[in-house]
Amino acid sequence: MKDRDLSHPNIAACLPFMAEKKPYQKAVIFPHGRDRQGRVAYTHLTFKQLDEESDWLAHGIKKTGLSPGDRAIVLLSPSLEFVTLTFALMKTGTVPVLIDPGMGIYRMVSCIKQVQPRAFFGIPKAHLVRILFPKYFRTISVKVTVGRRWSWGGVTMQALRLKKSGTFPIFNPGDKDIAAIFFTTGSTGPPKGVVYTHPMLKALVHTVKSFYQIDENDLDLPTFPLFVLFSTAFGITAVIPDMDPTKPAEVNPAKIVEAINNHGVTNTFGSPAIWNRVGRYCEKHDIKLPSVRRILIAGAPVPGDILERFRNILPSGNTYTPYGATEALLLTSITGNEICKKTLPLTRQGRGTCVGRPLPGVEMRIISITDDHIELSGRSLDSFSVPPGEVGEILVRGGYITREYFAEPEETTRAKIIDGETFWHRTGDLGYFDEEGRLWFVGRKAHRVERCGRLLFPVMVEAIFNQLEGVARSALVGIPSPDTGQKAVMVIEPSDGKIPHGSKKKEWEERLMAVANDHGIPIDAVLFHPSFPVDIRHNVKIRREELAKWAQKKLKIS
Structure with a gap:
């Protein structure tokens, strides 16, 4: 089979195909600094250059003795080298293992030990970690430094x-x-290595490109490093933004706007934390983004005010809020316009967050909530299903839904339901379908609060409190109670970051409890936190387990 044929089963075949079709089109653009006038200086690789350089590197990788199936840790900053290396590894059949360094050193080295890699490709800082924690790197025989190599x-x-x-x-x-292998961040447990095969990646690329009508005239700004690879697979130019991808909540919005306008970006992806800052910046400075056709915002429920703000910022585009997970990167989608016009009022009434309809090829089911392993044993999945409109766990099935976690057979068994020749993935998320076939997300299964036999779902409850003046965001957490099973605690992050005291605190508590009573929400206690702990990938998912422990200590409940 010809390497320049897109029917080639290796996802890396997209490079020689594009190198032949559009050799001089820029594949990746990287901000390299600024000139004396403060203008951004960019460097780039065309598709022809990227294909050639990944070929040269692939030859070198093969000479190290790495074989197809060998695993290689890749710890690089977003760069031209990151894209070149990842495709070079795929060309050789070596498996790139991508781990988010923001998860913390100890979690990261545990992930590395788990996959037993043969190779380690990293920037100098990453190699220092290898030297400091040698027992986690004993399987590595190929050590490659991207940048200056010291004495390691x-x-x-x-x-x-x-x-x-x-x-x-x-x-x-x-x-x-x-x-x-892409590692989860471990926001509700230990990080797990999600295994993607070539057919899965090709199916994902085809579905996303077709659904969002991405064409050769698009130009992408992916704020999450992994998605730069998808831009290349789509056959479109990617602009790597000037930002720290491990700290999206601290992004400089002016630099994102500058990149969009410098290149005429038409497509971009990022977490709500990024687009909240960019949207406020554009609103403050009366900036429009006329080139942008679509902004995909994902990683956590997207606040309605972000979507409403961008309706004025994008004269020719729309926002989208796709729903997915590392194990199933894209499952549903809905436009910001539909949310603002139809579903946002219901969200603010406590109905949950609407995440849209399933994408083509994706099957979804809602089953009764249980923490137990599910084995059909000849039974139909219908025996576990709940009626339309009732909250349950979201199951998914499709061509790019991943089948396993690497070297985690027990976790794989818990997360999958074998159904004949196929399987369903248990997302661990809770939700329901409305009468129009739209999926509504109400929270993680692990975060549900059960008080006196009644289930409370965080996303439903928090949407009500988040509208109150002075509230930056809220979090419903459950802490153990011998009387009620769990106590329902509402934690508030004030907009000004200041914890109220004395009479002001009492006023806050009375106002919040009145809102809870008006909506029939049983709240046992109200607490205030200056700044919620959040996940490291999107900087927006609340780390509720940590917050619940803090609340338990604050209330002195053992």
């Missing part, structure tokens, strides 16, 4: 680039050969 051995990536070495014959994978 191995070679540099520059030395691996065998220039003028010719076209590299792309590895021809089978249906079950692993293409990449």
Whole structure:
């Protein structure tokens, strides 16, 4: 099979295809600094250059002795080198393992030990971690530094680039050969390595490109490093933004707007934390973004005020709030316009967050809530299903839904339901379908609060309190109680970040309890927190387990 044929089963075949079709189109653009006038200076690789450089690097990788199926840790900052290296590894059949360094050193090195990698590709700072924690890296025989190498051995990536070495014959994978391993952040438990095969990635690329009508005229600004790879697979130019991807809540909105306007960006993806800052900045300075056709906002429920704000900022575009997970990157989608016009008023009444309808090829079911492992044993899944409109756990099935966690058979068994020749993935999320076939998200299964036999769902409850003046955001958490099973505690993050005291605190508590009573929500206590702990990937998901422990200590409940 020809490497320049998109029917090639390896996802990396998109590069030689684009190199032949549009050799001089920019594939990746990177901000390299500023000139004396303060203008951004960019460097780039065309599709032809990216294909050639990944070929040269693939030849060098093969000479290290790495074989198809060997796993390689990739710890690089967003850069041209990150894209080149990842595609070079895929061309050789070596499996890139991508771990979010923001999860913390101890969690990160535990993930590395779990996958037993043969190779380690990292910036100098990453190699320092390898030196400081050697017991987690004992399986590694190939050590490659991206940048300046000090005294830790191995070679540099520059030395691996065998220039003028010719076209590299792309590895021809089978249906079950692993293409990449992406680690979850572990927001509700230990991080897990999600296994993606080449057919899964190709199916995902095809579905997303078709559904959002992404074409060769699009230009992407992916604020999450992994999605730069998808931009390349789509065959469109990607602009890497000038930001720290591990701290999206601290992004400089002026730099995002600058990149969009410098290049005429048409498509972009990011967490609500990013677009909240960008939206407020644009509103304050009366800035429009005429080139943008679509902004995909995901990672957590998107506040309605963000979507309303962008209706005025995008004269020719729309926002979208897709729903998914690391195990199933895109499952449903809905436009910001539909939310603002139809579902936002219901969200503010406590109905949950509408995340839209399933994408083509994605099947979804809602089953009764249980923490137990489910085995059908000849039974139909219908025996576990709940009626329309009733909250239950969201199950998904489809061509790019991942089948397993790497080296985690027990976690895989808990998260999958075998159904004949196929399987369903248990998302661990709770929701329901409305009469129009739209999915509504109400929270994580692990975060539900059960008080006196009644279930309370955080996303439903919090939407009511988040509207109150002076409330930045709220969090419903449950803490153990011998009397009620769990006590329902409402934690408030004040807009000014200041904890109320004395009479002001009493006024707050009375106002909040009155709102709870008006909506029939049983709240046992109200607490105030200056700044909620959040996840490291999107900087927006509340770390509720941590907040619940804090609340328990604050209330002195053992």
